[in-house]
Amino acid sequence: MEAAELKAKLKGQIIEYLNLLDFTVEDIADDDQLFGPKFGLDSIDALELSVLLEREYGIKLTDPAEGRKVLVTVDTMAEYILANQTAA
Amino acid sequence: MGRIVVTGIGVISAIGNNASENHSSLQKGNTGIGKAQFLNSKYANELLFGEVKLSNKEMLASLGNSVVSGMSRTELLAFTAFKEAVNDAGLSDTELSDFDTALLSATTVGGMVETEAIHADANTNTTPSPFVNSYRSGAHTLQLAKAFGLRGYTDTMNTACSSSANSIMLGARMIKAGKCKRAIVGGVDSLAKYTVNGFNSLQIFSDEITRPFDANRKGLNLGEGAAYLVLEREEDAVKKTIYGEIRGYGNSNDAYHPSSMSPEAVGVRGAMNGALQTAGLKPSDIIYVNAHGTGTENNDYTEVHGMQQIFDTVPPYISTKSFTGHTLAASGAIEAVYSLLSIKHQEIYPSLNWQTPMPEFNSKPQTEFVANAKVEHVLSNSFGFGGNCSSLILSKV
Amino acid sequence: MFIKDLTCISPQRTFEGDFFQSEPVIYTGSQLIAIEPAYESIPNSQLRRMGKSNRMATGAAMPLLQKYKTDGIIIGTTDGGMEDCHRFLNQIIQYQEGTLTPTNFVQGSPSSPAGGLALMSANSGYNNTHSNKGLSFENCLMDADLLFIEARAKSLLVGCVEEISQAQHRIETLAGYIKKEDVSSDKLYSSKTPGAVNGEGAAMFVVEAKNDNALAEIVDFDMISYPSREDLLTKADALLKRNGLTTDDVDALMLGFSGDVNTDNWYHGFAKDLFPQTGILSFKNLFGETPSASAFATWFAAQLVSGKPVPEMTFQRWSSRELKTILIYNHYQGNQHGFVLVRKPAPSIPQRGK
Numbered sequence: 075m076e077a078a079e080l081k082a083k084l085k086g087q088i089i090e091y092l093n094l095l096d097f098t099v100e101d102i103a104d105d106d107q108l109f110g111p112k113f114g115l116d117s118i119d120a121l122e123l124s125v126l127l128e129r130e131y132g133i134k135l136t137d138p139a140e141g142r143k144v145l146v147t148v149d150t151m152a153e154y155i156l157a158n159q160t161a162a
Numbered sequence: 163m164g165r166i167v168v169t170g171i172g173v174i175s176a177i178g179n180n181a182s183e184n185h186s187s188l189q190k191g192n193t194g195i196g197k198a199q200f201l202n203s204k205y206a207n208e209l210l211f212g213e214v215k216l217s218n219k220e221m222l223a224s225l226g227n228s229v230v231s232g233m234s235r236t237e238l239l240a241f242t243a244f245k246e247a248v249n250d251a252g253l254s255d256t257e258l259s260d261f262d263t264a265l266l267s268a269t270t271v272g273g274m275v276e277t278e279a280i281h282a283d284a285n286t287n288t289t290p291s292p293f294v295n296s297y298r299s300g301a302h303t304l305q306l307a308k309a310f311g312l313r314g315y316t317d318t319m320n321t322a323c324s325s326s327a328n329s330i331m332l333g334a335r336m337i338k339a340g341k342c343k344r345a346i347v348g349g350v351d352s353l354a355k356y357t358v359n360g361f362n363s364l365q366i367f368s369d370e371i372t373r374p375f376d377a378n379r380k381g382l383n384l385g386e387g388a389a390y391l392v393l394e395r396e397e398d399a400v401k402k403t404i405y406g407e408i409r410g411y412g413n414s415n416d417a418y419h420p421s422s423m424s425p426e427a428v429g430v431r432g433a434m435n436g437a438l439q440t441a442g443l444k445p446s447d448i449i450y451v452n453a454h455g456t457g458t459e460n461n462d463y464t465e466v467h468g469m470q471q472i473f474d475t476v477p478p479y480i481s482t483k484s485f486t487g488h489t490l491a492a493s494g495a496i497e498a499v500y501s502l503l504s505i506k507h508q509e510i511y512p513s514l515n516w517q518t519p520m521p522e523f524n525s526k527p528q529t530e531f532v533a534n535a536k537v538e539h540v541l542s543n544s545f546g547f548g549g550n551c552s553s554l555i556l557s558k559v
Numbered sequence: 560m561f562i563k564d565l566t567c568i569s570p571q572r573t574f575e576g577d578f579f580q581s582e583p584v585i586y587t588g589s590q591l592i593a594i595e596p597a598y599e600s601i602p603n604s605q606l607r608r609m610g611k612s613n614r615m616a617t618g619a620a621m622p623l624l625q626k627y628k629t630d631g632i633i634i635g636t637t638d639g640g641m642e643d644c645h646r647f648l649n650q651i652i653q654y655q656e657g658t659l660t661p662t663n664f665v666q667g668s669p670s671s672p673a674g675g676l677a678l679m680s681a682n683s684g685y686n687n688t689h690s691n692k693g694l695s696f697e698n699c700l701m702d703a704d705l706l707f708i709e710a711r712a713k714s715l716l717v718g719c720v721e722e723i724s725q726a727q728h729r730i731e732t733l734a735g736y737i738k739k740e741d742v743s744s745d746k747l748y749s750s751k752t753p754g755a756v757n758g759e760g761a762a763m764f765v766v767e768a769k770n771d772n773a774l775a776e777i778v779d780f781d782m783i784s785y786p787s788r789e790d791l792l793t794k795a796d797a798l799l800k801r802n803g804l805t806t807d808d809v810d811a812l813m814l815g816f817s818g819d820v821n822t823d824n825w826y827h828g829f830a831k832d833l834f835p836q837t838g839i840l841s842f843k844n845l846f847g848e849t850p851s852a853s854a855f856a857t858w859f860a861a862q863l864v865s866g867k868p869v870p871e872m873t874f875q876r877w878s879s880r881e882l883k884t885i886l887i888y889n890h891y892q893g894n895q896h897g898f899v900l901v902r903k904p905a906p907s908i909p910q911r912g913k
Contacts, residue, residue, distance in 0.1 A: 091660075095603040114604040118421060121365060121661050128658045138365070204656045261783075261794070270668065274644070281648060283733055284726035294734045298727075298850075299637050299669055299690035304894060307784045316784055316895075317698045318691035320639075320669045328687055335705045356644075359651045360664035415632070415677035415686035420665050428683050547665065548674020550686055 081152045088148070091126045092119050104149045120145050127151070133158050166334045167559055168405040170251025170392030172243040172348075173499045175486045176212035176385055180246055185503050188511040191531060193485050195371055195383050200235075202277075203355045209367055212385025212487025213353055214239065229309070232292035234273040235352040235386075237302045239492075243388035244306055247346060251392035252402065255311065257344070264315035264342040265307060266333045267390075268325030268349030268491045273297040275354035302350060315342055320491065322546030323454070325349050326389070327494030327554055331411040333393050343398065348390035348495035357490065358384060364421060372457035372488075374481035375466065375527045377518040382456045385487025389495035391502075396559070405502040409539065410443065410555035412436020421547045422460045427468030429551035434472050434541065437553040443539060445473045448555070450510055450528060452497045452542040455481025456488050465543065466523050477541075478528035484514035494544040494552065501540040501556045510535045560700075560707055560766045561773035561904060563714070564627065566619045567858045568593050569760035569846050574619065579867045583845055586744040586756070589737050590723055591847035593760040600625065605679060608662055610640040611759070616672035616720035617679065619761040623716060624680040627765045630712035631685030632676050633702045634720065635695030637850035639669030641724035648726075672720055685712065693891020695719060696854040697899065700780045707768040718763030719851030728757055736848075736892055738818070745872055747818035747844040755817035758847020762854040764861075770907040775861035778802055778884075778900040786896055791825075792832055795888070798898055810880045811838040811863075813856050815889030817848045822893035829888055830876075838878025840885070845873065853889045853897050860885040864903040 085099040094113065108123075109115050123145050124135040133155065135141045144154045174180065176194025177187035187194065198211040200218070221238040222229060225245065233241070248258065257263060273296030274280060280297050283290055295301060300318040307316050315336065319328045326349025333345030351357070361367055361384060368381035393408060414432025418424035438445060453465055469476045482500050483489075489496055504510055513527035542554045567573040570591035571584055584594070593615060598606060600621040601614070609617065616634065623629075644667035650659045665671065669690040677686050685706060689698035696719045706712040731737045738754040747756060767773065781798045783790055799805060812834055814826040830839055840863075846855040863869060863882045883903040890896040 093607040095607045116419065118364075118608075118661055118665065121363065125363075125658050125660045134658070274648075277648065277651065280730070281652060283730045284645060285729070287733060290730075290733045294730060297730065298692060299639070300692035300695070300850075303691060304784060308894075313783055313786065313790060315701065315782060316691065316694060317689060317701070320688050320690040321673075321686070322668055322670050332687075332702060332705070335709065336701070339705050339708045341701065341705070355651060355656070356648060359656055359659055360647065360661070362656075363659040363661040363664055413685050413687065415674065415683050417677045417681050417683045419678070420671065420674060421661075432683055546670065547668060548670040548686075548688075549677055550670060550674060550688075 077152055077156065080155060081148050084148055084152055087126055087130055091122050102148060105147050108145060108147060131155050131159050164396040165407040165559065166337050166393050167396045167399050167407045168391050168502055169394050169399045169402040170247045171405060171499045171502060172246030172250060173389040173496055174214055174239055174242045175387035175489060175496055176214060177485050179216060181499065187485060188500060189531060191512050191514060193514055195487050198353060201353045203358050205358050205362065209369065210371055210383045211353055212383055214386055232296055234276050234293055234296045236269060236272055236275050236350055237296060237305050239352055239386065239388040240302045240306060240350040243348065244390045247390035247392050253392060259311040259313050261314050262343035263312060264333060264336055264345040265303060265312050266317040266329040266345055266347045267303045268319040268329045269302060269351055270320055270322055270325060270491045271351050271354045271357050272299050273301050274356045275352045277355045321550035322548055323490050324494060324544035324546035324550045324552040325491035327544035327552035328413065330391060330408060330495060330498055330554060331413065331552060334408040334411060337393055337395060344392065344394045346390055346392055348388065349491040350388035351386055351490040351492045353384060353386040366458050368457060371515055372484060373515040374455035374457040374484055374513055375462050375520060376516050377520050379457045379459065379462060381458050383487040385489040387486060387489045387492045387496055389492055389499045391495065391498060404559050406505040406556050407559050408554065409557040410437040410441025412440065413552045416549035416551055418549055423464040423545065427464045427471065429549050430464055430468030430545060431471050433551035433553040434468065437541060437555045441555040443555065447539050448477050448541045449537050449539055450477050451479040452501050452540055453479045453481050454543040454545045455483055457483065461545065463522060466520065466525060476525055478510065480511060480513035480528050482511060497542050498554060498556060501542050505537050505540060505556060505558045508535055508537050509533050510537065560704060560768060560777050561770045562775045562777065562861050563765040563767045563773055564623055565764045565858055565861060566623060567760065567762045568595060568615045568619045569855060570594060570758055571845050583870055583872060588741045589756045590728065591744065591756060591758040608666060610643040610666045612636060612640050612720045612722035613666060613672050613675055615761040617675060619763040620676050620716055620718060621679060623763055623765050624676065627714060629682065629714045629716045629765060631706065632673050632682055632716045633687050633699045634673040634718060635689045635699040635851055635854065636669050636672060636720045637690055637692050637695055638721055638724065638727060640667040640671055641727045642722060643667035645724055645726035692850045693895035694782050694897050696851050697780050697782045697897040700777060703766055714765060714767045716763065717766050718761060719854035720761040721759050721849040721851045723757050723759045744844050748816055750818050751820050753819060753821050755819045755843065755848035758849045760846065760855065762858040770904050772907050773904045774865045776902045776904040778902050780899045782897040784895050788828055791829060791896060795833060795898060798900060806833055808884055809834065809837055809886045810882045810884050811840050811878055813840045813842060813860050813885050813887045815843060815852055816841045816875065817843045825890055825893060838880060839876040840873045841875050842873060850891055853887055853899055856887045856889055857899050857901060860887055860901040864901055
């Protein structure tokens with residue numbers, strides 16, 4: 075999958091998993107800090123995002139430290155998915 | 163109005179099936195945490211649990227004729243501890259069925275422990291499973307009322323992990339206000355696939371034995387159990403064994419996050435301050451703290467931080483969850499029973515598995531058993547999801 | 560204690576609508592679904608996670624918490640986020656205890672509405688959740704009453720919320736507590752079949768220790784489980800006596816008739832034994848059955864003693880008396896029985912100006 079296509083898909087999935095009512099795919103920039111003030115996300119959302127990675131991409135984030143590096147922006151998540159993806 | 167005293171206790175946990183077995187394990191420093199034998203979950207072999215060492219069948223058998231049909235593990239645990247407590251207090255059938263006898267219990271998982279049955283009843287069954295009346299919150303309280311002929315006030319609280327501290331608190335308050343003469347108070351939770359997976363989804367389990375207040379703590383071990391206390395007015399208990407009094411209680415909400423606690427320890431401080439105020443005690447009167455001490459990063463930091471705000475010198479503190487695992491809605495009552503045992507026997511139990519001080523604090527838990535201690539006042543903390551913080555002060559009479 | 564203000568989200572137009580000026584909404588079937596507002600008082604950042612009971616509790620309570628300073632929050636709910644609970648349960652089975660989403664687990668806890676309200680209103684005061692099937696509301700009243708007696712609170716947010724979850728609805732139907740056939744809610748009491756119809760919603764109250772232009776007074780309450788018919792009368796009689804009242808002081812009974820042929824006889828017997836002439840009102844043909852039914856009854860009774868017109872379909876036995884004192888008697892599935900005595904408050908004594 076192309077990175078751009080993946081990122082668009084990922085944004086849709088983030089909105090769906092976290093039920094972000096105020097945001098559309100267009101509102102999320104690739105480099106927006108997911109845990110910055112814009113989205114108001116917290117630690118439970120981080121766990122929801124790891125469920126997303128596992129269910130949608132077959133990637134299991136087990137180490138919290140690794141999670142903190144991956145779940146930063148759509149860019150970092152996409153990069154990690156491309157490097158580790160085992161299932162689509 | 164005289165004091166509210168405890169005239170009976172009953173407890174079942176991973177370290178014993180009654181108060182005397184629990185007491186002996188506490189003195190010896192024997193933890194009950196290990197592999198689960200009865201839990202029906204894929205994690206039964208992967209993680210460590212504080213499981214009660216009796217099967218449902220064994221509990222059923224020992225309950226004899228007080229059993230009603232379709233009892234979940236939650237109800238079996240509750241019945242076991244309840245029966246011990248009312249027998250210990252010597253409550254007669256007439257006293258039990260008095261309009262002035264209240265029952266205040268607590269649970270989080272309740273009958274949801276019967277995961278397969280509930281799923282089948284909700285989806286495929288055409289005739290109900292035997293557990294159909296057990297699932298909803300309050301079911302075990304109702305079963306207790308029915309089986310023991312209680313006709314007074316009943317209540318079931320659910321403030322997550324602080325639930326049974328609140329049932330003890332409310333029972334004491336009811337007696338104080340003259341709303342009832344005596345109250346049987348406590349709580350129960352059983353190890354359940356539902357909660358195991360819930361806490362696992364929050365990633366707060368330790369994959370090794372829990373280390374409360376250790377710098378390298380990795381989370382909690384889930385436990386199960388039940389405990390009940392019989393509360394009476396001191397003037398009604400003249401010829402009875404008195405374990406101690408419910409001297410103070412505080413309840414405050416942290417108002418910070420659905421599943422973690424504020425770094426400022428707002429609720430934690432509110433609960434402890436409230437307990438000291440109702441008890442009419444100074445912080446320096448507290449001999450030791452039976453801490454909530456779940457062994458999670460967030461709890462243990464916040465709790466010690468909160469204690470440092472309240473106490474000029476933080477008194478010794480222990481987490482008996484290192485023995486029992488985290489028994490959720492039962493923990494407040496189980497830990498109140500342990501506090502009463504320590505008051506009765508004038509001793510302090512150790513906190514297990516601690517090795518390394520937390521870097522943020524110049525403080526460590528009490529890790530040695532202390533016999534011949536002078537235990538006047540014990541502060542017992544219970545904190546739950548949703549910001550629910552409660553503290554009790556149990557005192558020598 | 561005194562009801563200063565109240566809100567209600569229910570299957571009727573009780574929140575935004577004109578419930579007392581219009582015909583009640585009639586439902587066919589065994590589920591009376593709440594009419595939910597747009598929830599303008601809840602930020603989307605919070606709303607996004609909320610299941611229905613959290614949404615209804617917050618939607619009903621937040622306007623009150625924004626308007627009044629309260630010293631604590633006491634919520635009654637038996638099922639809490641039951642739909643979330645079952646979603647989580649289904650995930651456990653579907654993903655064979657794999658990686659699961661924690662939101663359903665956290666939201667599914669009955670303590671979630673009270674915790675959420677504390678968070679949203681930054682209320683670090685007393686906070687408790689009673690989850691005791693059919694007596695949860697009476698439990699909230701006890702808790703609140705004690706805080707007032709102890710002078711630890713002057714004003715509290717007290718209320719109940721229940722949601723219909725489809726899984727729990729099937730379980731209750733299987734157990735025989737819900738009607739298997741479709742009935743029209745205006746003909747609920749002539750159904751003569753087993754089971755009730757399911758309801759949902761949130762009824763929230765600001766209660767105060769003192770009468771400061773209150774809408775209604777909750778004079779007293781009581782409860783009993785598994786009573787004999789005689790126990791029930793003893794309790795009701797004692798409740799009236801300790802408040803200096805006789806049966807004749809009760810202008811109307813509000814009884815929890817649910818249309819369940821197996822358990823409605825409790826109400827018939829109670830009225831016959833103690834109140835043979837008194838007017839009788841019902842409420843479950845408007846709101847359905849929930850474990851927190853008496854909270855909806857209290858909302859309704861408070862409105863009636865404050866002068867709202869009585870919807871015709873709630874009269875089970877007509878009475879011309881002005882409704883100043885209403886005794887609510889409700890039981891849940893025949894096992895848990897509760898009383899709430901609601902009265903029109905005396906005009907509050909004006910505070911002398913300073």
